[in-house]
Amino acid sequence: MSTKYEKITCKRVLGKFGFFGTRFWTTYTFDPYEKCEFNCVYCNTCTKGYGDSLDNSIPVNVKLNAPQVLAGELDQLKRKGVLRMGIWSDPYQPVEGKYRITKQILELLKEHEFPFAIGTKSDLILRDLDLISEASRKFHCCVALSFSTLDEKLGKLLEPNAPSPKRRLEVVRRLSEAGITTGIWLAPIFPYWTDSEEEIGRTIETAVENGVNFVLGAVYDNRNPIKFAKFLEEHLVQFASKYKRLYARDRPCHYPDDEFYLQNLAMKFISQCQKRGVERFLPHFSTRKQAWLFYLRNFSKIEGSPFVGFTQLLNYLSPSQEILQTIRIRLGNHGISKAFLNVFGYFPH
């Protein structure tokens, strides 16, 4: 059954994380579509009020007038940040082939030299390779492909409608060869079955072989417990009771209720990234203030224990590097920025 698409119009399109919402390390967010055809079993898109499950009978909403609305919103912004596409849905899911909203948005961002970061699982992004490559020569932008596994069979089970992990790796290589700052999201990492140091190391190594500049990680967050419990019962029943215990208490961001486990996983991830000499951060912060507030928030003691958003911990970057990142974003790839960053032996590409 093919997915139904529904055209919608919107009054506003730009979301804002602000200083305290740095989970994705961006200032602004935008999703060209609501809901997602890839239908991954672990997806938490439905927690945004789209119903209990996302199957093909539920239409994907197409924000038809988004380019015009965004043009107006960009004109009114006082300062640039980084706009992240692909928060609640994949900007290159199949519907994009028909409506090309993402492409129109990228053209607009290029015209404004407005920094952007794309997160996707789709090979359709290669259609816009030239556009992104050209943009990345002028100002800051980056792309991350997400992987929960490199195993083709498991990938099919977890992400039934998405391009295979193998195909995604090809995309990573092509983007990287085109000179675009490219990385992977190793996410979600599943406790007990994809969280061994060997497996994490293998995925990072494969990503590095395909030319990534950075690797980000995130543990599975259980925001869609009913759907995921059903999946475990059907396919990996041996883990069902362990997950019930690990996610018994609803923790911030729905992470596992086991501080020791999280720290241990972070250490494995960090050491594997270090071993392969790859960065563990999404290469941007839009302002220095944002970077400092990020640190104040994440490295101060909260509720008696140093709770650290797991994604941030994995992707820790020292303040001095963040300041350099900020310079790169604010000044773009122009001469003064390049000269300054060269003095500090910085930056990936």
Ligand code: SF4
């Ligand atoms: S690609 Fe992303 S947004 Fe789409 S279903 Fe999978 S996890 Fe959800």
